[in-house]
Every structure is written in C-alpha cells, then in structure tokens.
Amino acid sequence: MGAVMNDAQNTAVKAQAEIAAVPQGRLRTPFWPRLNELDRLNAWHEWKGYTTPDALYDADLEYFSIRNSTGVFDLTPMTKYRIKGPDSLAYIDRLVTRDMQKVKPGRVAYAVWCDDRGQVIDDGTIFHLREGEYRLCSQERHLAWLTAAAIGLDVAIVEETGDIAALAVQGPTSFSVMKNLGLEGIEELKPFGLTHFDFAGSELMVSRTGFTGDLGYELWIEAGRALELWDALFEAGRLHGIRAIGTEALDLARIEAGFLTAGVDFLPAESTVRPGRSRSPFELGLEWLVDFKKPNFNGRRALAEEKRRGSRWQLVKLDIEGNKPAHHSYVYRMLRGRRRQVGFVTSACWSPVCKKNIAIATVEAPHGDPGNELLVEIYYQREMHWSRVMAKAAIAEKPFWDPPRRRATPPAPY
Amino acid sequence: MTERYDAIVVGAGHNGLVCAALLGRAGRKVLVLEAADEVGGAARTRRFAEGFTVSACAHLLYQVQPEVVGELGISLPRAAEGLSTIALSRDGRHVRLNGARVEGVDDADQAQWRDFHRRMTRFADLLAKYLNRIPPRLANGTRRDVLTLAELGLDLRRLGREEMREFLRLIGMNIYDEVEERFQSPLLKGAVSLDAVLGTHLGPRSPNTILTYLYRLCGDHGRASLPAGGMGAVAEALAQCARGHGVTIRTGMPVRRIVVDNGRAAGVETENGETFSSWTIVSNADPKRTLLGLVGSRHLETGFTRRIANLRSRGNAAKLHLALDGLPAFDGLERKELGDRLLIAPDADYVERAFNPAKYGEMSPEPVLEITVPSFRDASLAPTGKHVLSAIVQYAPYQLKAGWSDAAREALKKRAIETIAAYAPDLPGRIVAAELLSPADIEAEFGISGGHWHHAELTLDQFLFVRPVPGAAQYRMPLDGLWLCGAGTHPGGGISGACGRNAARIILKQQKPA
Numbered sequence: 001m002g003a004v005m006n007d008a009q010n011t012a013v014k015a016q017a018e019i020a021a022v023p024q025g026r027l028r029t030p031f032w033p034r035l036n037e038l039d040r041l042n043a044w045h046e047w048k049g050y051t052t053p054d055a056l057y058d059a060d061l062e063y064f065s066i067r068n069s070t071g072v073f074d075l076t077p078m079t080k081y082r083i084k085g086p087d088s089l090a091y092i093d094r095l096v097t098r099d100m101q102k103v104k105p106g107r108v109a110y111a112v113w114c115d116d117r118g119q120v121i122d123d124g125t126i127f128h129l130r131e132g133e134y135r136l137c138s139q140e141r142h143l144a145w146l147t148a149a150a151i152g153l154d155v156a157i158v159e160e161t162g163d164i165a166a167l168a169v170q171g172p173t174s175f176s177v178m179k180n181l182g183l184e185g186i187e188e189l190k191p192f193g194l195t196h197f198d199f200a201g202s203e204l205m206v207s208r209t210g211f212t213g214d215l216g217y218e219l220w221i222e223a224g225r226a227l228e229l230w231d232a233l234f235e236a237g238r239l240h241g242i243r244a245i246g247t248e249a250l251d252l253a254r255i256e257a258g259f260l261t262a263g264v265d266f267l268p269a270e271s272t273v274r275p276g277r278s279r280s281p282f283e284l285g286l287e288w289l290v291d292f293k294k295p296n297f298n299g300r301r302a303l304a305e306e307k308r309r310g311s312r313w314q315l316v317k318l319d320i321e322g323n324k325p326a327h328h329s330y331v332y333r334m335l336r337g338r339r340r341q342v343g344f345v346t347s348a349c350w351s352p353v354c355k356k357n358i359a360i361a362t363v364e365a366p367h368g369d370p371g372n373e374l375l376v377e378i379y380y381q382r383e384m385h386w387s388r389v390m391a392k393a394a395i396a397e398k399p400f401w402d403p404p405r406r407r408a409t410p411p412a413p414y
Numbered sequence: 415m416t417e418r419y420d421a422i423v424v425g426a427g428h429n430g431l432v433c434a435a436l437l438g439r440a441g442r443k444v445l446v447l448e449a450a451d452e453v454g455g456a457a458r459t460r461r462f463a464e465g466f467t468v469s470a471c472a473h474l475l476y477q478v479q480p481e482v483v484g485e486l487g488i489s490l491p492r493a494a495e496g497l498s499t500i501a502l503s504r505d506g507r508h509v510r511l512n513g514a515r516v517e518g519v520d521d522a523d524q525a526q527w528r529d530f531h532r533r534m535t536r537f538a539d540l541l542a543k544y545l546n547r548i549p550p551r552l553a554n555g556t557r558r559d560v561l562t563l564a565e566l567g568l569d570l571r572r573l574g575r576e577e578m579r580e581f582l583r584l585i586g587m588n589i590y591d592e593v594e595e596r597f598q599s600p601l602l603k604g605a606v607s608l609d610a611v612l613g614t615h616l617g618p619r620s621p622n623t624i625l626t627y628l629y630r631l632c633g634d635h636g637r638a639s640l641p642a643g644g645m646g647a648v649a650e651a652l653a654q655c656a657r658g659h660g661v662t663i664r665t666g667m668p669v670r671r672i673v674v675d676n677g678r679a680a681g682v683e684t685e686n687g688e689t690f691s692s693w694t695i696v697s698n699a700d701p702k703r704t705l706l707g708l709v710g711s712r713h714l715e716t717g718f719t720r721r722i723a724n725l726r727s728r729g730n731a732a733k734l735h736l737a738l739d740g741l742p743a744f745d746g747l748e749r750k751e752l753g754d755r756l757l758i759a760p761d762a763d764y765v766e767r768a769f770n771p772a773k774y775g776e777m778s779p780e781p782v783l784e785i786t787v788p789s790f791r792d793a794s795l796a797p798t799g800k801h802v803l804s805a806i807v808q809y810a811p812y813q814l815k816a817g818w819s820d821a822a823r824e825a826l827k828k829r830a831i832e833t834i835a836a837y838a839p840d841l842p843g844r845i846v847a848a849e850l851l852s853p854a855d856i857e858a859e860f861g862i863s864g865g866h867w868h869h870a871e872l873t874l875d876q877f878l879f880v881r882p883v884p885g886a887a888q889y890r891m892p893l894d895g896l897w898l899c900g901a902g903t904h905p906g907g908g909i910s911g912a913c914g915r916n917a918a919r920i921i922l923k924q925q926k927p928a
Binding site for chain 2: 090115116148149151153295296297299300301
C-alpha cells in the first residue's frame with residue numbers, strides 16, 4: 001500500500017517538475033535581474049513574450065535622461081534574425097524596397113518590406129555585420145515570410161532573438177559613456193555605422209542607431225554576457241547621468257523623432273483582415289525607401305502601379321495647438337465651409353523637449369499635403385466630465401526633434 | 415550576336431506547338447526550342463524495344479478542342495474513333511460502355527446510366543465552353559472579364575433551376591458518393607471512379623473528383639480515339655502546321671534559363687550556350703520548372719514564388735509498355751474488343767483502396783489500370799503479327815517513400831503485369847520486352863515537375879480563375895514578357911490544345927507586332 005502511494009506521489013512530483021520545466025508566462029530577458037533591482041513601480045507589460053517595464057521609477061524623468069544625459073533601454077525582445085549565405089545580398093535586396101547593394105559591411109539600413117501587393121509587412125533595421133552576413137531586427141516575427149523569401153536562394157535564416165542581448169544607450173552623454181567603456185575608436189563611428197569590439201573575450205557589436213532621434217548607440221552581445229555588459233556600462237556612465245528607462249519614456253522620444261511603431265501607426269499587412277487596412281510605403285511617408293531602379297523586389301509591381309495611380313492614405317506629423325495630447329483623435333479638414341473627417345491620430349504626446357503638442361496621424365490623400373490646415377478633435381476629462389476641443393493642427397514636414405548632435409562625428413563629449 | 419524573334423516558345427509539347435502555330439499564323443517570327451530530339455513533349459511516340467513503338471505518355475485522345483484543329487486547319491491522324499470502354503470482370507462478365515449506351519448491367523443501372531451520362535455531358539459542355547476562353551479575373555477585371563463572368567452565371571442559370579442546383583451540388587463533390595447513390599453494378603461504379611481519378615493524386619472519395627470527371631468529358635464526351643502512329647503523330651502534325659506558318663522548331667536544344675534583363679524576360683539561353691532574344695517568352699514547361707527553374711525566384715516576388723512552390727503537382731500514374739509476340743486472350747473478351755479501352759477497376763472501393771497506400775508514399779499492391787492495345791488498330795506500331803500493350807498504372811506516387819529505384823520500378827512492373835494476367839492468363843508468356851515509366855522517369859524524360867500530366871493537380875483551388883495560382887490565371891506571369899502555355903494553365907492537362915490556343919490569343923491581343 002505504502003509503495004503504491006509512493007509511486008503515485010513520485011509520478012505527481014515528476015509531472016510537476018516536467019510542467020515547471022516548460023517556460024510559462026512571460027519570459028525574462030538576460031537583463032531582468034538588473035532592471036528588477038532598479039524597479040520602484042512594479043509596472044510591467046508584455047512585449048513579444050517578454051516582460052518589460054512601462055517605467056522603472058518615473059517615466060518623465062526617464063524620458064529626460066534620454067534628452068539630457070543617457071537612457072538605457074533593454075531591447076532584447078526585438079525580433080532578430082541572422083541571415084547569411086552566398087545569396088544573402090540578393091535575398092535582402094529582393095526582400096526590402098530599398099537598394100541594399102549600397103549598404104556595405106559595417107553599415108545599418110532602416111528598411112521596410114512588402115508583400116506582393118506592395119503592402120508593408122513591417123519595418124526594421126538591417127545590420128550588415130560582415131560581408132554576406134546580416135541581422136534583421138524588427139518589431140514583429142516573420143520567420144514564415146522570411147523562409148518563403150528564401151525559396152530558390154542559397155541563404156540560411158536563423159531566429160536569434162533570445163540568443164542576443166541588446167541595449168539601446170541613448171542621449172547626449174552616450175558617447176562619453178562609450179569612451180569610458182573603453183571602446184577604442186568609437187568616435188569615428190558614423191550614424192548608421194556598426195563596429196565590433198572585444199568584450200572580455202566575447203564579441204560586442206556596437207551600432208550608432210536608436211529609436212530616439214538623438215545621439216545614441218545600440219549594444220549587442222551574446223545573452224550569457226549580458227549582466228557583465230550592463231554592469232560595465234553603468235559603471236562607465238556613473239558620472240554621466242546614466243539611467244535605465246522603460247517603454248513609456250522611449251515612446252515619447254520616438255514620437256518626437258517621428259518614428260513609426262508597427263501595430264500602432266500602421267498594421268503589419270499579414271495581420272490585417274479587412275481590405276484597405278494595410279499600408280504601402282508611400283502611405284507611410286517612406287517613399288524615400290522605395291528604389292524603382294532595382295529591377296525586382298517584393299511589391300515592386302504593385303508599388304509601381306500605386307505610384308502611377310496615386311495612393312489612398314498619407315502619414316503626417318501634426319503640430320497641434322494647445323497642450324492636451326490628441327490621443328486617438330479624429331482629424332478633420334474644412335472643405336467648402338464644411339468640416340470633413342479625413343483621418344485619425346495614431347500616436348500623440350505633449351513633447352517636453354519641443355514644448356509642442358505633437359502627433360502622428362493617418363489622413364486620406366491629398367489632405368495631408370504640406371500647407372493644409374487640419375483640425376483635431378480632442379476629448380479630455382475634468383473631474384469626470386468630458387470636454388472637447390477642435391484644435392488647429394499644422395502639418396510638420398520635418399521631425400520635431402532632430403538635433404545636430406545626433407549626426408555629429410565625432411560626437412561632442414558632453 | 416544573338417538572333418531576335420517576336421516570340422520564343424520553350425518546349426515543343428502539343429500546347430507549345432499550337433501556341434507557336436497560331437503566333438506564326440498571325441505573322442510573328444517564332445522560334446520553338448525543344449530539349450528532346452523529337453517534338454511532342456508528353457505527346458510523343460517512343461520506341462521501347464526493337465520494332466515496337468508506343469505513345470510514350472498520353473495514349474488516347476479525348477479532349478482535342480474543335481476550335482484548335484479548326485483554327486489551324488489540320489486534321490489529326492486517327493486510327494480509331496469512338497472507342498468503347500470495357501470494365502473487365504474476373505468472371506468474364508464485363509461491362510461495356512459507349513456514350514449513353516451500357517451493356518452488362520441491369521435495367522435500373524441502364525436507366526441510371528442514361529440519366530447520369532446526359533447530365534454529366536450537359537455539364538461538361540458548359541465547362542467546355544469556358545475551357546476555350548481566357549479565364550476572367552475576379553479582381554481588377556476588365557470589362558471583358560466581367561462579361562465572361564456574367565455569362566458563366568447566366569449559363570448556369572440557363573440550365574434551369576433543378577439542373578443548376580445539381581451542378582452546384584456536384585461540382586465540389588466526390589465521384590464515389592455519386593456512383594454509390596446511382597448504380598448497383600460494381601463494375602460500372604469502378605469504371606466511372608477510374609475515369610474520375612485517372613492521372614490525378616485523388617481517390618474516388620477525394621472531394622472534387624466530379625470536376626475531374628467532367629473535365630474528361632469535355633470535348634468528345636468521354637469517347638476516346640486512338641491516334642494513328644502514336645501520340646507523336648499528333649505532335650508531328652502540329653509541328654508541320656507550325657512550320658507551314660513559318661515557325662522555326664529546333665529540337666535537341668534544352669533551355670538552360672530564361673534570360674531576365676532589368677526585370678523583364680528578354681530571351682533564353684540553351685544548354686549549349688546559345689542565346690536567343692525576344693520580348694515574348696512563352697513557356698510550355700510546367701509552372702514550377704518555368705518559374706523556379708528556368709527563371710529563378712530571385713526575379714520573382716516572394717508571395718508568388720511561395721504559391722508556385724506550393725502548387726500541388728505530384729504525379730501518381732506510371733506508364734507500362736509491353737511488347738508482345740501475339741495478342742493476349744482476355745477471358746470473356748472477343749478478339750475485336752482488344753481494340754477498345756480496357757479498365758481494371760472492378761469496383762469503386764477497389765479504386766479507393768488502391769489509392770490508400772499512395773497517400774503514404776507507397777505504390778498500390780493491386781493497381782488500377784487503363785489498358786490499350788494500340789497495335790490492334792494501328793499496325794505501324796509493331797512488327798507484323800506482334801503487338802504492343804500500353805497501360806496507365808495507378809497508383810504510383812511520385813514521392814515514393816523508398817525512392818524510385820530500379821527495384822521499385824521492377825516491383826511495380828511485376829504487379830501491373832500480374833494484375834493484367836489475372837484477366838489475361840496468357841499475357842506473361844507473350845511478353846517480349848517490357849518497360850515501366852514511373853512518375854520520376856516521366857519527370858526526367860519529359861521534364862515535367864513531379865511527373866504529373868496535368869502539370870498541376872486539377873482541383874477547384876487550381877482551376878479556372880486560379881490556375882495555376884491566383885493572380886496569374888491569364889497566361890501572363892508577373893514577369894514582363896513571360897507567358898505560360900502548358901497544362902499548368904487553364905484549362906489543364908490532356909491533349910486538348912486549349913492552353914496553347916488561349917495563350918496565343920491573349921498574347922496576340924495584348925502585344926501588337928513591333
């Protein structure tokens with residue numbers, strides 16, 4: 001009898017152990033122990049399967065670390081693919097709309113890729129790590145599409161999201177932090193450049209890229225060395241105001257810089273169901289990324305047709321009067337004395353550094369042409385009661401935040 | 415210096431020849447390049463033993479479209495027309511079918527057959543009308559596309575309420591349920607089942623086998639005829655016609671690749687290194703071979719490439735050729751009936767059971783066979799007094815789990831011969847020479863991906879507006895200057911010439927001579 005019980009207990013314990021061995025709930029990035037130590041708010045959300053902080057102690061202060069000193073953001077959950085093989089250039093060049101022949105080893109390119117209908121599947125950055133070897137980094141996962149794109153080409157695609165730990169180190173003092181970290185020659189690294197360093201026997205890749213529109217770098221290292229890198233980085237930045245930041249701070253910064261977020265400012269084509277809910281690069285203001293000189297790339301035929309016929313949507317940056325953020329607002333335009341709804345806001349914030357009420361919006365063409373005056377319908381609540389303003393909005397042709405220090409090479413040692 | 419043509423046709427299959435002839439007739443300077451030393455592709459006559467020749471792949475004509483022969487002004491050499499179909503029985507009580515007539519079944523089955531045949535031929539006639547049309551586009555269609563669609567709807571409606579309902583009920587259905595509902599005679603059920611699945615990777619219980627049955631009836635209502643001199647003679651007649659229209663045909667010239675220049679097809683390069691230029695490249699090869707092989711995915715977009723790569727095109731039929739020193743004696747069959755079409759498909763379940771192993775990459779232990787003895791009607795195929803037997807053997811999956819080794823081929827050959835010998839016991843003793851072409855052999859010999867004679871399975875999702883794949887149904891490929899004209903396009907496989915004719919028409923319509 002006792003033996004039977006023991007067997008049953010053993011089976012139960014074994015089953016428990018097996019269940020425990022399967023990762024459940026949110027994953028933790030290799031930097032999680034450090035983020036957790038710094039965390040005061042316990043405000044976390046899910047990002048591509050990982051737990052990630054909204055903010056660690058105060059979103060506004062974290063934001064100011066990006067603009068005034070250095071903010072460090074854990075971007076490990078960004079989807080990463082390694083692409084290599086004899087046909088890797090032909091592969092990438094056909095995948096994305098821009099000319100990748102021009103992106104030499106040691107360079108990084110922002111790019112979008114489309115389906116055959118010329119609709120944007122996602123945007124992301126492509127790192128030409130070495131001759132014939134690339135890393136593609138994006139918000140969404142794309143293995144099915146990337147694998148289909150490899151049919152008939154000699155190229156290997158490896159998902160490496162969990163293997164590579166990555167930090168964005170962004171802000172005016174980030175260059176000084178990099179110097180202190182002992183990265184020889186970092187002053188020569190130009191925007192959208194990348195270079196490799198030795199970090200205690202491991203390869204550390206540093207790119208001069210970011211999602212903040214400011215001077216900044218991104219650091220990429222094998223997951224096992226993540227904590228050592230974090231510690232060395234924070235030690236190097238101790239006297240330069242280095243701060244860990246969460247998603248809210250980064251989101252403010254990216255709206256100021258005019259950067260798009262997939263799933264927010266546009267929907268990845270493969271996740272849309274209704275016709276007309278996906279967008280072409282033209283409709284996202286990314287015409288500069290489409291190179292028709294290339295004889296073939298995914299979406300080329302459809303985009304050439306769209307260029308001929310005209311696009312349906314425009315993406316605009318809005319400078320809105322007042323100080324109430326235009327979250328989720330409808331956008332209108334006065335036409336022949338009548339107010340006509342022409343679009344909607346997808347991202348909005350009060351920009352602390354520009355002292356402006358800004359937004360990214362989608363409007364029907366041609367209402368988004370420069371010079372048109374638009375109206376934004378903003379609802380806001382005061383002591384439970386809702387109020388509404390029709391705020392005038394001007395179409396901004398340049399990013400709201402684009403300081404010269406972002407591009408200066410060598411960067412200034414703030 | 416490369417020579418420039420108005421159009422280059424890759425592959426001298428019967429559709430390629432029809433297309434070339436029609437382009438030539440319209441005054442175009444056309445070059446046809448064929449890999450083999452003879453024209454015809456899968457419509458070829460093959461010498462498989464000293465003095466014995468046979469149609470190498472397709473061996474009967476069902477679906478030659480009158481529009482094709484009419485426009486080309488040719489007559490195809492036929493040794494016999496209106497062949498009867500005989501469903502063989504082990505006890506010698508065979509069932510004989512010819513059009514609306516059936517012998518060897520009871521009165522109830524006779525009546526059912528007449529009704530079934532009337533309805534099926536009516537539906538097939540409706541379908542046949544659209545085989546000879548360029549399929550309309552559903553999205554972004556021109557006015558002509560919309561009119562064709564409207565006409566299709568109207569034609570359906572014109573069938574009458576009840577018949578239209580029947581058509582819509584049957585079109586996606588399987589043949590098994592229909593024969594079980596109608597007929598008593600196992601032989602009759604087996605024969606109809608075989609006709610529905612011959613040459614496909616489908617069993618009688620697979621959905622959509624009514625469609626494949628109707629497809630077979632398009633043209634001659636299922637009555638087969640036998641080409642004189644083998645199928646190669648049909649191809650030769652087409653080639654003669656093409657040459658008469660000024661078309662240059664060069665055999666023994668395998669195309670290595672289709673040259674793409676700045677995003678458009680600009681010519682072809684042959685294996686011997688010669689290049690030929692043209693802004694119109696028409697491929698008679700199957701979609702996979704054309705697009706993934708000759709063009710290459712790097713010149714195409716990803717979504718399209720994926721669709722082509724996923725095209726279902728796994729052949730499941732082998733071809734058996736026997737050289738005989740005399741006519742075999744089939745139990746219960748008169749000698750003159752050896753000139754007809756003989757089926758080994760004793761009942762519908764037998765056919766389905768034969769299909770079962772094919773799903774898992776194994777060949778049928780008891781195969782289904784369509785047998786002809788063409789030399790009975792056409793003495794040119796064998797030495798005097800001797801004969802050839804040509805049979806389609808199903809099922810023999812292209813992706814045979816164990817691979818198509820010599821041993822596998824021998825095993826299937828043995829099974830096929832044994833299966834026939836159960837009905838014609840003296841057959842094995844009469845065999846002088848034998849060969850079996852597996853789907854892998856057919857792929858290698860005729861350059862058809864997967865060895866599938868339709869190039870792409872004939873199913874509703876690969877039919878009409880969506881053949882070979884959605885977005886490329888009008889013969890024009892999403893690479894400027896590249897067209898398809900083979901069985902992989904609408905309407906599909908079989909010796910019909912409709913693919914080649916439709917392709918030629920749209921090419922002539924959309925491209926005025928330079």
